[in-house]
Amino acid sequence: MTQFFQQFINGLSIGSVYALMAVGYSLVYSIMNFSNFSHGGVIMFGAYFGYFLLTIYKLPFSVAFIGAALLTALMAVVIERVAYTPLRERKAPYLYFIISAMGASIFLENIIIATIGPTFRTYPEIFSKTPFKLGVLSVGRLDVLMFVTSAICLALLIYIIEYTKIGKAIRATAYNIKASALMGVNTNVIIIIVFALGGFLAGIAGVMFGMKYTVYPQIGAITLKSFIAAVFGGLGSLQGAVVGSILLGIIETFTAGYLSSQYRDLIAFALLIGVLVVRPMGLMGKATEDKA
Amino acid sequence: MSILQLNNITKRFGGLTAVGNVDFKVQKNSITGLIGPNGAGKTTIFNLITGVYKLSEGTILFNDKDITNKETYMVAESGITRTFQNIRLFKKLSVYENILTACHRNVDYSILDALLMLPKYRKEEKLLKEQADELLEIMGLTARKELVANNLPYGLQRRLEIARALASRPQLLLLDEPAAGMNPDETEQLMLLIDEIRKKFNLTVLIIEHHMDLIMGICDNILVLNFGCKLAEGTPSEIQSNPKVIEAYLGVEG
Amino acid sequence: MNTYIEGILILAGINLMAVLGLSLLTGFTGLFSFGHAGFMAIGGYTSAMLSVKFNCPFIPAVLAGGLVASFFSMIIGKLTLNLKGDYFCIATLGFGEAIRLILDNVQYFGGARGWPGIPNSTNIWNVLAFNIIAVLFLANLIRSRHGRNLIAIREEELASQVIGINVFKHKMISLMISAAYAGIAGGLMAHYMTFLQPKMFSLVKSTELTIIVIFGGLGSISGSVLGALILTALPEFLRSVSQWRLVFYGLAVIFIMISRPEGLMGGYELTPSSLKKLLIRFKNRSQGKVKGLEGGNK
Numbered sequence: 117m118t119q120f121f122q123q124f125i126n127g128l129s130i131g132s133v134y135a136l137m138a139v140g141y142s143l144v145y146s147i148m149n150f151s152n153f154s155h156g157g158v159i160m161f162g163a164y165f166g167y168f169l170l171t172i173y174k175l176p177f178s179v180a181f182i183g184a185a186l187l188t189a190l191m192a193v194v195i196e197r198v199a200y201t202p203l204r205e206r207k208a209p210y211l212y213f214i215i216s217a218m219g220a221s222i223f224l225e226n227i228i229i230a231t232i233g234p235t236f237r238t239y240p241e242i243f244s245k246t247p248f249k250l251g252v253l254s255v256g257r258l259d260v261l262m263f264v265t266s267a268i269c270l271a272l273l274i275y276i277i278e279y280t281k282i283g284k285a286i287r288a289t290a291y292n293i294k295a296s297a298l299m300g301v302n303t304n305v306i307i308i309i310v311f312a313l314g315g316f317l318a319g320i321a322g323v324m325f326g327m328k329y330t331v332y333p334q335i336g337a338i339t340l341k342s343f344i345a346a347v348f349g350g351l352g353s354l355q356g357a358v359v360g361s362i363l364l365g366i367i368e369t370f371t372a373g374y375l376s377s378q379y380r381d382l383i384a385f386a387l388l389i390g391v392l393v394v395r396p397m398g399l400m401g402k403a404t405e406d407k408a
Numbered sequence: 409m410s411i412l413q414l415n416n417i418t419k420r421f422g423g424l425t426a427v428g429n430v431d432f433k434v435q436k437n438s439i440t441g442l443i444g445p446n447g448a449g450k451t452t453i454f455n456l457i458t459g460v461y462k463l464s465e466g467t468i469l470f471n472d473k474d475i476t477n478k479e480t481y482m483v484a485e486s487g488i489t490r491t492f493q494n495i496r497l498f499k500k501l502s503v504y505e506n507i508l509t510a511c512h513r514n515v516d517y518s519i520l521d522a523l524l525m526l527p528k529y530r531k532e533e534k535l536l537k538e539q540a541d542e543l544l545e546i547m548g549l550t551a552r553k554e555l556v557a558n559n560l561p562y563g564l565q566r567r568l569e570i571a572r573a574l575a576s577r578p579q580l581l582l583l584d585e586p587a588a589g590m591n592p593d594e595t596e597q598l599m600l601l602i603d604e605i606r607k608k609f610n611l612t613v614l615i616i617e618h619h620m621d622l623i624m625g626i627c628d629n630i631l632v633l634n635f636g637c638k639l640a641e642g643t644p645s646e647i648q649s650n651p652k653v654i655e656a657y658l659g660v661e662g
Numbered sequence: 663m664n665t666y667i668e669g670i671l672i673l674a675g676i677n678l679m680a681v682l683g684l685s686l687l688t689g690f691t692g693l694f695s696f697g698h699a700g701f702m703a704i705g706g707y708t709s710a711m712l713s714v715k716f717n718c719p720f721i722p723a724v725l726a727g728g729l730v731a732s733f734f735s736m737i738i739g740k741l742t743l744n745l746k747g748d749y750f751c752i753a754t755l756g757f758g759e760a761i762r763l764i765l766d767n768v769q770y771f772g773g774a775r776g777w778p779g780i781p782n783s784t785n786i787w788n789v790l791a792f793n794i795i796a797v798l799f800l801a802n803l804i805r806s807r808h809g810r811n812l813i814a815i816r817e818e819e820l821a822s823q824v825i826g827i828n829v830f831k832h833k834m835i836s837l838m839i840s841a842a843y844a845g846i847a848g849g850l851m852a853h854y855m856t857f858l859q860p861k862m863f864s865l866v867k868s869t870e871l872t873i874i875v876i877f878g879g880l881g882s883i884s885g886s887v888l889g890a891l892i893l894t895a896l897p898e899f900l901r902s903v904s905q906w907r908l909v910f911y912g913l914a915v916i917f918i919m920i921s922r923p924e925g926l927m928g929g930y931e932l933t934p935s936s937l938k939k940l941l942i943r944f945k946n947r948s949q950g951k952v953k954g955l956e957g958g959n960k
Contacts, residue, residue, distance in 0.1 A: 150748065215915060219915025223909060230909050381763050389753075481826050522802050522806030533806070
């Protein structure tokens with residue numbers, strides 16, 4: 117039983133970081149209707165920003181953490197301006213957006229390999245490795261940080277989306293971008309805000325992954341998990357992305373714990389197939405009808 | 409004899425009833441008009457007939473066969489095709505390719521015939537090209553055959569969309585505001601064209617339009633919708649003198 | 663022939679085989695796949711298994727590889743092709759990675775360490791023959807009613823349905839042919855390298871194939887051919903800057919999308935008749951009477 121709870125908490129913490137990535141992806145998807153495959157590259161940059169702010173500039177952890185997230189947000193916005201804005205202005209077909217996103221992803225990953233090198237880098241030790249004791253359970257300090265930080269960020273995001281004026285504009289734009297523009301919503305600004313929000317969360321996720329594992333140019337590949345989680349929860353639904361991510365994190369941890377760690381990555385794909393067979397619209401998605 | 413029968417069709421989007429309990433028959437070989445104020449549910453009815461939307465309630469019969477909630481391509485196969493309010497051409501293809509593509513069901517060579525360029529493929533492909541040329545001629549588009557669809561003037565784009573619909577040899581053609589954005593002269597031409605193709609192709613036409621001259625001029629029968637419900641039906645003169653229709657369009661007097 | 667050049671040509675031919683398949687799917691049908699390396703892997707491992715373990719001759723083994731890859735693509739297609747949204751895209755991405763992970767763990771095929779000792783049967787001539795047939799088949803398909811339906815789906819899905827095109831079925835046909843091409847490419851590769859390893863079929867490989875299609879021009883077979891030749895040969899000659907190669911690729915892809923999305927060939931084909939047209943245009947221009955191809959219409 118102890119092991120069960122232990123795994124559960126680990127799964128919760130990893131799932132919550134998946135959620136940070138998945139909401140960024142879902143936000144963009146809900147507004148621009150394409151899978152932003154450059155999200156992985158952005159997360160990877162977040163991990164490197166955090167690493168360099170800590171090691172070269174020797175900033176205090178909290179400053180480096182926030183700094184990395186802000187830089188990553190900026191990065192996401194720059195990518196939007198360079199790779200997507202011209203396409204939006206031209207009303208280019210959806211395929212071009214995906215391809216452009218892929219180009220951005222290739223560029224981001226390889227510019228790091230070409231300049232900094234493909235080596236794995238380890239974050240300096242910030243938290244002691246000795247875990248918290250909660251009765252019989254022992255919980256890693258980093259896992260606690262991951263969970264708490266993600267929970268706060270997600271709560272803030274949901275607050276912004278549901279209760280602020282900007283959030284209202286984002287929801288309206290997601291619902292119908294043309295109509296929102298006609299109603300006086302500056303959709304250009306909304307898109308920038310969405311990329312900045314997604315980038316900020318990606319930066320936080322990147323730093324935490326960097327601390328948990330190591331930093332390397334391919335770390336962005338982990339976003340595949342968040343794409344799957346987003347489908348799992350319902351493509352385009354924020355709540356779905358969060359729920360899907362946390363479930364995926366827990367299922368993965370249990371698979372690794374009770375079966376074999378080799379199956380940990382495969383289970384995500386099995387889950388994807390399962391969802392597509394049983395309930396393609398995901399846990400919280402709705403079947404929609406296009407307007408002709 | 410009726411070709412299309414709408415039996416109490418209803419479509420709800422969440423809490424909103426876009427079309428409520430509409431009961432209507434379209435007579436074979438007629439030109440039937442579908443009119444009503446904006447948001448009355450006219451295009452929704454087209455979407456329901458062609459299977460773009462699924463019905464909430466009711467049934468649709470075409471030639472006495474049930475086509476309720478069939479996939480769009482199946483509805484097309486059974487003989488119903490349509491145009492769109494916001495033109496949907498294959499924009500980057502030429503006028504000719506637009507038509508040729510739409511002829512695809514008039515022959516039946518298989519993929520294998522095509523891959524190996526077997527005689528059947530050559531023969532039927534030649535047939536398709538003749539059909540496409542013939543249709544271009546009828547629709548007066550031969551001179552612009554090679555032009556990319558997107559570069560056509562607006563009026564001709566509408567014309568091409570009708571031509572493309574005809575290429576699939578429908579029995580029932582649904583036209584969604586074919587005269588939108590046309591000047592009176594073009595509208596007049598379009599009217600003549602619709603009447604001509606109806607005779608030539610032995611068609612039944614169901615048409616949504618706001619140009620009352622066009623509707624009153626060519627329709628045999630008219631269905632008036634308001635707020636998703638049937639307001640009236642009858643011949644153009646009956647409709648023009650129907651007090652309920654006048655009220656819906658002009659408001660209550662006094 | 664110089665063996666170095668020959669080697670590059672064989673590699674280009676193998677890439678081309680997969681690129682032609684992807685060109686059908688992405689360029690002509692408008693579907694985007696991240697899983698073609700996975701189909702190559704299936705084709706490669708199937709054909710290698712047939713020739714190593716069952717002494718099957720080369721050509722049937724390679725063709726069987728294509729068939730099995732096609733079968734797998736059908737499963738993905740059945741699940742995702744009738745869904746609106748990026749489901750297909752994400753499913754292919756997951757599929758490609760899953761195939762690699764599974765192969766990593768199948769000791770029968772040597773697992774992650776790889777599988778040596780596959781007969782060296784691929785040579786420049788059979789690659790050439792495969793490619794010629796593949797190009798002819800693709801060109802014939804594209805000019806048929808089935809091919810036109812695929813292009814129609816790429817251009818305007820709803821309008822395609824309204825003229826009676828079964829969109830799901832046609833997407834499926836496109837996917838299955840596309841995966842078969844990739845599977846055959848995988849088989850050719852297995853019998854050229856004489857060695858297979860799951861990491862040869864990573865996401866990077868899928869991405870590379872897509873880049874070639876885009877570079878050559880979406881919706882152009884001759885563009886894909888040129889693209890495969892240039893982009894396979896170029897890195898070989900630019901070994902010294904190889905780590906910058908993908909950086910430039912990434913930038914080039916974005917640049918192509920925002921400035922010249924039609925790629926190298928711009929949806930046009932290099933055929934004898936199109937060359938003749940071009941020639942006539944040049945001649946007319948030099949004689950000072952510009953008669954554009956569409957000039958007589960107004």
